[in-house]
Structures are given as C-alpha cells and as structure tokens.
Amino acid sequence: MGILSVPGAALAQDASPAAAQAAKAQTAKPNVVVLATGGTIAGAGASTVNSATYTAAKVPVDKLLAGLPELAQIANVRGEQVFQIASESFTNDNLLTLAKRVSQLAKQSDVDGIVITHGTDTLAETAYFLSLTVHTDKPIAVVGSMRPGTALSADGALNLVNAVSVAGSKDARGKGVFVTMNDEINTARDVNKDINIQTGAFKSQWGPLGMVVEGKNYWFRAPVKRHTMNSEFNIDNIDKLPQVDIVYAYGSVQPTAVNALVDAGAKAIVHAGTGNGSVADRMVKPLQDARGKGVLIVRSARVPYGFVLRNAEQPDDKYDWVVAHDMRPEKARLLTMLALTKGANTKELQRMFWEY
C-alpha cells in the first residue's frame, strides 16, 4: 500500500492536535438520523410479483436500515420509529409531532442531516410542511417508495441510500427540504406525486434541483422561495393547527360541501377549481357568504400544472378572496393553516402565497 493511500498520511508532516482534528473531521462520516413513519417503503407483499398489492407500514426502521449495509459507507445512521402508518392516514397531529422531532434533532450538534421515510401518498405535503416550519440549514430529505421491498425492482433501497447521501452532504446545506426519489432531488415546495403506479412518480413542474448518482449530488438549480431558516413559521411555537378544508369542483357541483364545512367550523376553505381556478356560478354566492362569516376563501386549481392568476376568472379583490398561485389544493391548505396560526388576514395570506 502506498503512503498516499493511508488515511491521515498528511498528519506525518504536521502532528499538532488542531491538524489531527481537522484531518479527522475531513474523513469523518456525517451523522444522519432516519425518522420512520411507515408507508410502502416499509411495506411487504406476499410475493415478488406484488408491486401494487401489499400491506404498507409493516417493516420496522431497524430492519430497514439493517438490510442496507451500503448506508454505513455514507454516514453514521441511526433510526427512530416515529409512526408506522400509511401516509393517506396522516393527520395534522402527525405533522406537528414529526416536525417538532425534526426541529429538535436539527438543533443537536451530533446530527448533520435528517431523513424521513414516508408513504408517498401525502409525502409531498409533509415535505412542504417541514420546509415551512423547521428552522435549520441542515439538509432534510423525505423519501418513500412506490414498490414494497419484497417486490421485483423495489425502489426503496436506492431511494433511501440517496436520501441519506443528500442529508449527509455539506453541499445540500441551506437548500431546504428535499424529496429524493427515482434518482432526482426535488425541492419540497414544488414536488408532487403525479403518477400512482410507477417509480418515477414525483415531479416538480419547475424541474428538479438535481440528481444523485452513485452517492454524489449533481445540482442544477436552487430554490428561490422562502423556506426553513427564512420562514416566518416556526414549529417550536405551533401546538395546534386550525381547521382548513378543501372543496373540489366538478360539473354539476352543488354548495352542499361548502355549507357543511362552514357549519363544521372551517376557518378557511380551499376551492380546488376547474381550469384556472374557475368557480361555478352557483358556487360564488355560497363562497361569498362563507367569506362574510369570516372564513378565508383560497382559489386553487384541480389542474395539476400552471398557476392561478389573481382577478382572472373571478374578481378576487372585490370578493376578498386569495389565490393559491401554483400550490395544489392540498399544499395550499397547509400554508393557509400556518398563516391562520399567525392570525393572517387575506392580504397577508396572499403575500405568503407569493413568497413560499
């Protein structure tokens, strides 16, 4: 073995404690904590051909990590089981518990990055919630899989290795919360689940930030919207989220749902409108009435791409409504809930939709 290949060989020239420490820091692996919440990445099917028929949230985190010896080459990894649920069953309480734990860990000097394993159905929502509420510049990677580990061509193993790699990387610092699926690094704000049966399910309409290939990150863009360190929301100060619900638009839609939600105490209603957030004529009055009772109205679109323009389709200024910009209804709901924890009015909420 040549002298150059001996780790710490440089110490031979300068054996001072400071130099030794610097050399150690250079070769030391990052400490990454994996918070497991369930989902298909922890799922198991009856046979290798069961890629879509299986039970989610079965495999405990220690078993998941033990099955991936590759992780030890990238980082010092330890796991914590926060929940064991399929992500369609996530609640506001789950979001609060998870975000508070992420925030605690991010403050620890012995943690360099955090990975959250999660079901894919609401993964993009949780990732966005974390990016809005956790004040840290440490990388947070949220990851899932489209196939259980028992299936042929299971995608969870590489997705998780890539998540740990990104969470442990210095070059990912300050860039917020990521979703690392299918070799791509997407920013939490933009990414959504767009396909429900293939491994390339997560897409951002504005493109990924980069890719992970063989444990190395290749960055092409950086997020421009406010997140993590620059957010005005802080999970350490939030213990409860207000009721915000979504009303879906379709031909023949009736005001039944809007009226029921107002009666049930909704503080805001996100309208998942057709086209550019358009609203059926028979829905305008019920939404105006809701606004009259103090309920915030957010006009979003059920169309997955593009963005809703203010005062196009409906006179938002006149009705005192807010537009969700390019946020899908389920993500618009999260930002609206957080805005309400600060007592935001429609003007402030609209400002937030432009900024986050």
Ligand SMILES: NC(=O)C[C@H](N)C(=O)O
């Ligand atoms: N691929 C998945 O993870 C889907 C599953 N239903 C979940 O979100 O937990």
